[in-house]
Amino acid sequence: MTELVKSSSKKxxxxxxLRSDRGLRIQLVLPAIIxxxxxxxxxxxxxxxxxxxxxxxxxxxxxxxNLGNYTQIFRDQLLVGATRNTIILTISVVVLEFLIGxxxxxxxxxxxxxxRDFYLLILLIPMLMPPITVGTIWRLLLHPELGIINYFxxxxxxxxPAWLGDPRLAMVTIIIVDIWHETSFILLILLxxxxxxxxxxxxxxxxxxxxxSQQFRFITVPLMMPTxxxxxxxxxxxxxxxxxxxxxxxxxxxxIATETISYYIYRVAFVFLDMGKxxxxxxxxxxxxxxxxxxxMRIMRTAENI
Amino acid sequence: xKLVIWLRRNLGLLITHLILSGASLVILLPILWVMRTSxxxxxxxxxxxxxxFFTPTLENYRIIFExxxxxxxxxxxxxxxxxxxxxxxxxxxxxxxxxxxxxTGDPILRLSMLSTQMLPPITLVIPIFLLxxxxxxxxxxxxxxxxxLSFNLPYxxxxxxxxxQGxxxxxxxxxxxxxxxxVQAFWRVTIPVSLPGLLxxxxxxxxxxxxxxxxxxxxxxxxTRTLPVAIASLWTQQGVQIGAVSAATFLVILPxxxxxxxxxxxxxxxxxxxxxx
Numbered sequence: 001m002t003e004l005v006k007s008s009s010k011k012x013x014x015x016x017x018l019r020s021d022r023g024l025r026i027q028l029v030l031p032a033i034i035x036x037x038x039x040x041x042x043x044x045x046x047x048x049x050x051x052x053x054x055x056x057x058x059x060x061x062x063x064x065x066n067l068g069n070y071t072q073i074f075r076d077q078l079l080v081g082a083t084r085n086t087i088i089l090t091i092s093v094v095v096l097e098f099l100i101g102x103x104x105x106x107x108x109x110x111x112x113x114x115x116r117d118f119y120l121l122i123l124l125i126p127m128l129m130p131p132i133t134v135g136t137i138w139r140l141l142l143h144p145e146l147g148i149i150n151y152f153x154x155x156x157x158x159x160x161p162a163w164l165g166d167p168r169l170a171m172v173t174i175i176i177v178d179i180w181h182e183t184s185f186i187l188l189i190l191l192x193x194x195x196x197x198x199x200x201x202x203x204x205x206x207x208x209x210x211x212x213s214q215q216f217r218f219i220t221v222p223l224m225m226p227t228x229x230x231x232x233x234x235x236x237x238x239x240x241x242x243x244x245x246x247x248x249x250x251x252x253x254x255x256i257a258t259e260t261i262s263y264y265i266y267r268v269a270f271v272f273l274d275m276g277k278x279x280x281x282x283x284x285x286x287x288x289x290x291x292x293x294x295x296x297m298r299i300m301r302t303a304e305n306i
Numbered sequence: 307x308k309l310v311i312w313l314r315r316n317l318g319l320l321i322t323h324l325i326l327s328g329a330s331l332v333i334l335l336p337i338l339w340v341m342r343t344s345x346x347x348x349x350x351x352x353x354x355x356x357x358x359f360f361t362p363t364l365e366n367y368r369i370i371f372e373x374x375x376x377x378x379x380x381x382x383x384x385x386x387x388x389x390x391x392x393x394x395x396x397x398x399x400x401x402x403x404x405x406x407x408x409x410t411g412d413p414i415l416r417l418s419m420l421s422t423q424m425l426p427p428i429t430l431v432i433p434i435f436l437l438x439x440x441x442x443x444x445x446x447x448x449x450x451x452x453x454x455l456s457f458n459l460p461y462x463x464x465x466x467x468x469x470x471q472g473x474x475x476x477x478x479x480x481x482x483x484x485x486x487x488x489v490q491a492f493w494r495v496t497i498p499v500s501l502p503g504l505l506x507x508x509x510x511x512x513x514x515x516x517x518x519x520x521x522x523x524x525x526x527x528x529x530t531r532t533l534p535v536a537i538a539s540l541w542t543q544q545g546v547q548i549g550a551v552s553a554a555t556f557l558v559i560l561p562x563x564x565x566x567x568x569x570x571x572x573x574x575x576x577x578x579x580x581x582x583x
Contacts, residue, residue: 024404024488025404025407025408025410026404026410026491028400028401028403028404028410029400029401029404029405029410029411029415031397031400031401032397032398032400032401032459032463033401033415035393035397035455035459036419036456036459036460036463038424038452039434039453039456039459040422040430040456040460042437043430043433043434043437043456044425044429044430044433045435046436046437047429047430047432047433048472049311050432050433050436058400083520098485103327104325104326107322107325108326108328110319112319113319113322113323114548115323119326119327119329121567121570122330122333122334123329123330124566124567124570124573125333125334125337125563125566126333127566127573128513128517128562128563128565128566129517129559129562129563130516130517130519130534130558130559131517131519131534131536131561132519132534132538133534133537133555133558133559134515136537136538136541136551136555137336137337137339137340137555138336139541139548140339140340140343140548140551140552141336141339143546145354146352146354146546146548147354148339148354148356151354151355151356167392167546179338180332180333184333185577187575188573188574188577189574189578189582192574192582193582199314201356227582230578230579230581232583234577234578234579237423237424239427240426241427241428243427243428243519243520244519244534247519247523247538248538248541262426262427262428263556265428265432266428266520269431269432269435270435270524272461275432275436278432279432279433282426282428285426285429286424286425286426286429286430289424289426290424293424296394300408
């Protein structure tokens with residue numbers, strides 16, 4: 001059998017045999033396409049239909065067409081606040097998680113380091129933990145009176161803040177918890193990128209007399225650029241959708257100090273029951289995410305061409 | 307003198323160990339503290355300054371299984387997570403194979419799978435909630451399975467396209483020359499060879515479903531809720547039940563930590579949608 005594999009791999013390209021299965025290829029994709037249409041395509045179209053109408057659940061069914069759902073979006077002060085919070089949160093967590101994650105990945109990417117796999121095993125733990133449990137753990141630790149963190153702060157004579165109850169501190173606290181949760185994601189991806197860099201380049205650079213900071217600047221950073229951008233892009237998209245941590249830690253409070261776009265849309269939909277308005281706003285969020293993704297992907301393409 | 311030389315040669319390594327140990331403690335201590343609290347009785351759980359040594363008790367675990375039906379929530383979570391993951395794997399593998407081998411609908415079909423990953427859950431949960439009410443799927447496990455397919459299915463198709471493309475066509479051709487039909491070649495050669503990839507995708511989807519909160523919060527009721535919703539609801543019932551919350555949290559994260567280690571090798575591929583292998 002292995003000989004057959006070898007001989008066929010060179011001579012005949014696979015196409016003739018494959019082309020004979022026209023009917024089969026459609027039959028194979030059809031179930032998945034119908035499935036995705038039912039659970040993604042159709043709901044999205046329905047949401048768009050709803051977003052064009054007056055539809056408040058507490059006032060009965062769908063009423064007349066109302067484009068105000070879209071035209072009045074930008075006059076909504078609460079949405080402006082939520083947008084500001086989301087931008088602050090996204091930029092903070094992406095930048096800080098990148099810096100910490102890259103730093104740790106560089107430290108772990110050391111062949112002389114013993115116990116590397118052991119460190120990695122621990123550092124990867126938070127990545128796939130349910131956000132609700134991450135929030136729960138930190139809410140317990142950060143409890144103003146019953147939490148262990150404020151107890152230790154008190155022991156060494158530091159102030160014991162109301163981490164989640166103080167409007168100036170609540171967003172910082174959410175950012176810290178998010179860093180604890182998600183840094184391992186960036187760490188893992190950058191470490192995979194670092195370990196796949198060819199050793200020969202570094203050996204050649206050493207022979208040419210490049211010191212380690214020059215090696216970092218002229219080899220590591222340029223070669224890592226595509227990996228870095230993928231990691232940052234994925235984290236950014238996820239951070240723009242932040243909902244779970246806000247729900248479990250602060251419910252958007254105190255006041256609206258930590259309300260993100262997703263959380264505000266959730267409130268409009270499932271507390272105020274305004275389906276039309278919330279659907280319209282959720283499309284705006286989608287458009288923003290698509291635009292930012294396209295911009296970052298363009299940057300990625302230029303970076304890869306350099 | 308020897309010490310000075312040793313220090314000079316290994317100072318960098320020493321600092322590396324210090325930083326990495328510090329980071330490891332930052333990760334481990336919060337989890338260990340919750341584990342510790344889950345074994346503390348009512349009085350000790352609330353004590354500040356904390357009691358460091360005490361006889362562990364299973365009281366909190368008894369509470370979450372007797373006072374709250376956590377066995378039911380476990381059942382819901384496992385059932386819904388596994389069902390959506392398996393359906394996605396079955397439909398996704400077929401579609402991905404067709405797209406990978408025959409370039410069906412290329413590139414629009416392929417890219418549309420990836421583009422669904424940009425969808426914010428909140429954009430989908432509003433119409434899915436309204437449709438679930440219309441079709442009597444609200445407060446049902448089936449409704450939640452369908453909702454989870456909205457991200458499991460496109461993700462599985464996308465990640466398996468890359469996987470099937472990495473398997474040489476020659477393998478199937480050889481099987482077909484030996485007398486297999488195309489369908490047989492797919493079942494007897496391609497599927498066994500790609501089992502690790504299928505398994506990784508399935509486990510990854512299972513974890514995503516196990517962790518999912520927003521859809522579960524909106525689409526389930528008292529009987530059908532999953533573990534994350536059950537944990538979140540412990541916060542509002544009669545103030546904070548520190549011990550019970552800790553026990554539930556620990557039980558929910560334990561399988562995830564173990565699964566993370568099991569699929570560690572394929573994690574990078576799964577997390578980056580195959581863009582880094």
